[in-house]
Amino acid sequence: MEEYMENEYQMEVENRVRNLMWTVSGDYSLDVGLDMVSFQKSRYISLYDAVKQGAFAKYFDKDALALYMVKKTFLGADEQNLMNLAQICVDAAAHKKAEEERSGVAALRRRAFSDTLDFEYRRLTESLTGMIKLTMMKRALDSSYQTTKKLSEAAAQVERLEDAEGIMEVIRTVDQLYNSLLDNTFEAKQGNLDEVLSVTLEELAEYGWKDFLKEDAAAESFEDYMRRVSQNMMRTDSSEKEEEEREQKKEKNHVVQVTEEDLKKVYSYVELNFGKSYLGRLEGRRLDHKLCRGAHGDCSLYFTEGILRNPVRNNYQYQYALRQAEQNRRAYARNHNLARKNISILTDVLKQALVRRSEVEQVKNFYGHVVPNLLWKVGRTRDRRLFTQNLNRNASDFVVDVLIDASGSQRVRQPKVALQGYIISRSLSNAGLPHRVMSFCTFWDYTILHRFRDYDDDRSADKNIMEYTTSSNNRDGLAVRAAVDGLLAREEENKILIVLSDGRPNDIIVNRPNSKNPHSYGGDYAVMDTAREVRHARSMGISVLGVFAGREGDLMAEKKIFGKDFAYIRDIANFSNVVGTYLKRQLDGQE
Numbered sequence: 210m211e212e213y214m215e216n217e218y219q220m221e222v223e224n225r226v227r228n229l230m231w232t233v234s235g236d237y238s239l240d241v242g243l244d245m246v247s248f249q250k251s252r253y254i255s256l257y258d259a260v261k262q263g264a265f266a267k268y269f270d271k272d273a274l275a276l277y278m279v280k281k282t283f284l285g286a287d288e289q290n291l292m293n294l295a296q297i298c299v300d301a302a303a304h305k306k307a308e309e310e311r312s313g314v315a316a317l318r319r320r321a322f323s324d325t326l327d328f329e330y331r332r333l334t335e336s337l338t339g340m341i342k343l344t345m346m347k348r349a350l351d352s353s354y355q356t357t358k359k360l361s362e363a364a365a366q367v368e369r370l371e372d373a374e375g376i377m378e379v380i381r382t383v384d385q386l387y388n389s390l391l392d393n394t395f396e397a398k399q400g401n402l403d404e405v406l407s408v409t410l411e412e413l414a415e416y417g418w419k420d421f422l423k424e425d426a427a428a429e430s431f432e433d434y435m436r437r438v439s440q441n442m443m444r445t446d447s448s449e450k451e452e453e454e455r456e457q458k459k460e461k462n463h464v465v466q467v468t469e470e471d472l473k474k475v476y477s478y479v480e481l482n483f484g485k486s487y488l489g490r491l492e493g494r495r496l497d498h499k500l501c502r503g504a505h506g507d508c509s510l511y512f513t514e515g516i517l518r519n520p521v522r523n524n525y526q527y528q529y530a531l532r533q534a535e536q537n538r539r540a541y542a543r544n545h546n547l548a549r550k551n552i553s554i555l556t557d558v559l560k561q562a563l564v565r566r567s568e569v570e571q572v573k574n575f576y577g578h579v580v581p582n583l584l585w586k587v588g589r590t591r592d593r594r595l596f597t598q599n600l601n602r603n604a605s606d607f608v609v610d611v612l613i614d615a616s617g618s619q620r621v622r623q624p625k626v627a628l629q630g631y632i633i634s635r636s637l638s639n640a641g642l643p644h645r646v647m648s649f650c651t652f653w654d655y656t657i658l659h660r661f662r663d664y665d666d667d668r669s670a671d672k673n674i675m676e677y678t679t680s681s682n683n684r685d686g687l688a689v690r691a692a693v694d695g696l697l698a699r700e701e702e703n704k705i706l707i708v709l710s711d712g713r714p715n716d717i718i719v720n721r722p723n724s725k726n727p728h729s730y731g732g733d734y735a736v737m738d739t740a741r742e743v744r745h746a747r748s749m750g751i752s753v754l755g756v757f758a759g760r761e762g763d764l765m766a767e768k769k770i771f772g773k774d775f776a777y778i779r780d781i782a783n784f785s786n787v788v789g790t791y792l793k794r795q796l797d798g799q800e
Contacts, residue, residue: 251324264307270376280408284399293338301370322346482526484516505687511655537675540624551785558789559640562796608701614710615648616683627677638668649688652681685714686738704751712767
């Protein structure tokens with residue numbers, strides 16, 4: 210009964226807040242998500258949020274702002290930071306107009322800001338967009354408030370929106386703030402505001418909404434995504450609880466219901482957006498039959514050298530891959546000296562270890578070359594090892610696979626991950642060790658394996674790693690299984706697999722009719738599956754190293770997958786030392 214009364218109270222509160230928003234906007238069909246979580250802390254925060262949203266919807270084209278944000282995100286902008294800036298600008302553009310109509314809004318706004326500072330001060334100080342929000346609230350409460358020049362200039366730019374007459378003024382301010390404060394290379398890489406707005410709905414519908422924008426919402430249509438952006442950009446900044454809930458939701462694995470007719474179209478779609486496969490369909494089916502079993506029943510493998518190498522046509526994804534490759538190359542150019550130093554250190558470690566393997570080692574034995582100064586032992590001791598034998602170890606019996614997570618969760622780290630892959634690959638090439646480098650992601654039921662270089666390619670192929678791009682989800686267990694299958698086919702006795710990942714295997718599963726394995730691939734289930742594949746690889750004599758490139762909160766999952774053989778790279782400057790220590794141990798034959 211108590212729970213029922215609580216639910217009734219919450220519904221009544223939400224209805225009153227929603228009615229307030231409708232009254233301000235004059236539009237009783239307005240469907241915008243309300244900030245009801247904050248009501249538990251302060252009713253003033255939720256009430257002002259409703260007023261602000263209603264006023265903005267009344268005086269501005271909120272859908273135009275939402276569409277701009279979708280396009281900006283599609284071109285590589287960080288969605289959450291862009292959203293935070295939009296929320297700040299929405300308030301600046303709406304509050305003055307609302308205050309002119311309703312005298313109580315100004316006092317309500319001040320009370321909401323005061324309570325927000327009380328409850329959210331620490332969280333706001335943890336990010337630049339949070340600091341801008343904090344500055345705006347403090348200036349609203351105290352016009353004499355002083356802060357840094359950077360924050361003051363940003364706040365002044367936002368405050369000019371109080372006299373904005375159209376939505377383009379709001380969009381232009383959001384865009385300028387993002388480019389100047391959060392990514393000053395965005396315009397050079399992806400284009401100015403006119404080029405952002407020139408992205409067509411066809412391009413978004415063709416690729417963006419199904420894949421690039423939402424690895425966490427597979428069944429969401431483009432219209433659904435637009436609606437979500439429109440709602441979120443007008444809300445008060447999310448609380449810590451909401452952010453945690455968002456992350457948990459993102460971790461949940463969605464099951465996509467499809468028909469066989471849908472699946473027939475997927476191969477063509479994969480080919481269009483990831484490039485033609487270098488395997489024939491018959492060979493592809495053979496590998497599917499061999500490897501796609503158990504937890505990966507009904508899945509498929511797709512081997513490609515990428516859309517830039519084997520495009521079907523020059524579509525938007527091809528242009529995106531070109532831009533990302535250029536961004537990766539620029540990151541390498543900026544870090545050229547650091548990368549060259551890492552390559553030099555790692556190359557020296559590998560060469561020295563190989564030289565030691567080439568040295569002739571003399572050991573005592575029961576036969577071989579007699580050692581005269583040991584003959585005194587005859588008849589006096591039980592030790593009959595009076596001879597020495599030369600042992601020659603083969604220095605060239607190593608092969609290495611480098612497997613790189615290319616799922617959407619790696620998007621913000623693309624240049625960094627590409628640089629790490631290049632350092633490893635160039636060092637292995639310098640040491641003369643045959644190696645293959647592939648990235649992996651999963652789209653629908655296809656795990657895409659993008660091969661940048663093959664085992665016996667010359668060192669010129671190392672630069673192909675700069676074509677690394679991220680997309681969709683990741684089925685780590687199947688990717689590891691496929692890499693291991695390639696390693697086992699090699700003749701070299703010593704095999705090493707290096708996996709660069711963020712420790713978060715997470716895949717949308719496509720639920721075929723009569724599916725063999727309808728289990729959702731995520732969370733502990735996916736971590737344990739990947740760990741099993743790693744253990745299986747080790748049982749087959751393959752040494753496996755996990756290189757962690759993710760959030761510190763995911764370290765435990767990485768440890769479960771790779772055990773003691775994983776490296777956490779906090780600083781790229783120390784990359785060669787950490788990876789070199791492991792490879793040196795393998796080349797020296799140490800456990």
